[in-house]
Amino acid sequence: INTKNSDVSDLFKDLNLPQNTSKGTRKEIEDYYVEKFKQYTLSSNLISRLQARHDIMQKALGATPPGCSAEDKNLIRRPIKPKQIGRAPILGRPRLFGGKLLDYIQVTQQPIPLIISSCVSAINRLGLHNQGIFRVPGAQVDINQFKEAFEKGEDPLVNITGRDMNSVAGVLKLYFRELKEPLFSRDMFDSFISCINNVFRGLRQLVAL
Structure with missing residues (x-):
């Protein structure tokens, strides 16, 4: 145990070494050396854990580990492009979700x-x-799937079942909510309020009769 790479003799030098007397028992000596070996094992594991943590921090900070070539360095720092999910909207067609209703109708010729x-x-x-x-x-997963299909110009509700109705209502609400201009436009707000007031006024007149 006196080689350069595995010298652990210092761990066994202790003033509390059981004396070789008639009172010293074999059990005490065994316990002593087992405890020393346990300390050595824990110390070795601690060094390994610290080294592993150091390597992970180097990679996270973009540092080049010792012995790493320039090519490996570029691989470590190369950004990962996010994977695109689904197809892009058809070229030339305005967005369905988050777009303007009038623009979509004019381009697609769908009333x-x-x-x-x-x-x-x-x-x-x-x-x-x-x-x-x-x-x-409804289920957010279903709503997202419906949204993506409608954005591509497809109809995902051809074979829909009754149990999916909350998701159908959810994607319809999402469409109206994301319109760039509300369905009841701000320019016509006063006219809408006036119509409602006229209806209430007419109802009151009918009740008075």
Whole structure:
């Protein structure tokens, strides 16, 4: 044990070494050396853990580990491009979600966007008896899938079932919520309020009769 790479003799030099007397028992000596070996093992593991932590921090900070070539250094620091999920919208077509309703209608020549007609038709066929269909949220995974399909110009509700109605209502709400200009535009807000007031005024006149 006196070689350069594994010299552990210092660990066994202790003033508390059991004396070779008649009172010293074999059990005490065994316990002593077991404890020393345990200390040595823990010390070795600590050094290994610290070295591993040091290497991880070097990689995280972009430092080049010893013996690393210039090519390896470039590999460590090369940024990873995010993976694109799904296809891009059709070239020349304005965005469905987050776009303007009028622009989409003018380019696609659809008097009513597919998402509106498809969702309303599905809800009319399968969702009229669903309690809280626009209040209870649907599955976010399904809503995202519907959104991506509609953005591509596809209809994901062809084979829809009644249990998915909350997700259908959810993607329809999301579409209206993300419109760049509200369905009831701000320019027409006063006119809408005036119409409502006229309706209430007419109802009051009918009640008075």
